[in-house]
Amino acid sequence: MSDNRLLLIVEDDTAFARTLARSFERRSYTVIHAANLEDAADLLRKHSPRYAVVDLKLNGNASGLACVQMLNKHDPEMLIVVLTGFASIATAVEAVKLGACQYLAKPSNTDDIEAAFGHVAGVSEPELTNRSTSIKTLEWERIHEVLVETDFNISEAARRLGMHRRTLARKLNKQQVK
Template sequence: MSSAQKLLVLVEDDEAFARTLKRSFERRDYTVVTAANHDELVTVLEVHRPAYAVVDLKLAGGASGLTCVQTLHAADPATTIVVLTGFASIATAVEAIKLGASHYLAKPSSTDDIEAAFGKVEGDPDMALSARPTSIKTLEWERIHETLADTGFNISEAARRLGMHRRTLARKLAKRQVT
């Protein structure tokens, strides 16, 4: 692939993560352009036509990466779009694919995982089905983490929204660190 064919746009609002992912892809000979939100993505698309895109599902201010997926697909349906999220759900996965994403990965995902997703545009009917149900503890932790992120990591407000005492939430957080 030439460098023009390996142009990647990264839509990520977490500057540290975006910088790390950008460096990792640049080491693999991708040319990486970043955008922190939908408006910046529109500006990038005025100048560039990326072959690949990595889009964070949940952007700052409650913005949805699904809008970015829709914009990328409208600009060039041939763009291979991978959605990354720390808040994976079946509903958002289905919507992302409907809007033009090629793949949907739950964080943490490595550069290897993302690059492998670029190569797997077609579905795999022979994919093994796993019967790994999510535990109640994992579901609880995911809900706590999502609420904490929504409240800007304000423990008192998160506890109120979760319907639990602040001290109870603090004890749960002490047992398992927020990442």
């Protein structure tokens, strides 16, 4: 399958991947999803996506950088955007060296990702936005980060966050974490 609007999403968080896929489908992209490196390799045998969105940190401590390298080897013209909740200069540089056209910190929306696909190498003045992150979003990101660090142990995450376990459980129920 060769489609100019074919997008591969490599993301282990199925809820986030589903949301992202729906958003891109509304923009007339055809979306395929892989939860890990092996699934992505299988999809590349059948499809030739023009675009890819890759999570930097996949389940089992797998690195999205290996996926970027594989995708770039498959098609050097593929536009690859790396998304991460754990941004660092070192991984950003490495992602670009391996073939990513852009590296974005979460939360990034569909507009940000689509703009990153249009990023032209050598442009030294990226567009700055005045969009600020809400306190609720920052709180949720911190909670999710600590949950990942504690392997989703609610009691330990609550202790590290300095809140009661029930309070954290209530917040998680509101967010519908799966």
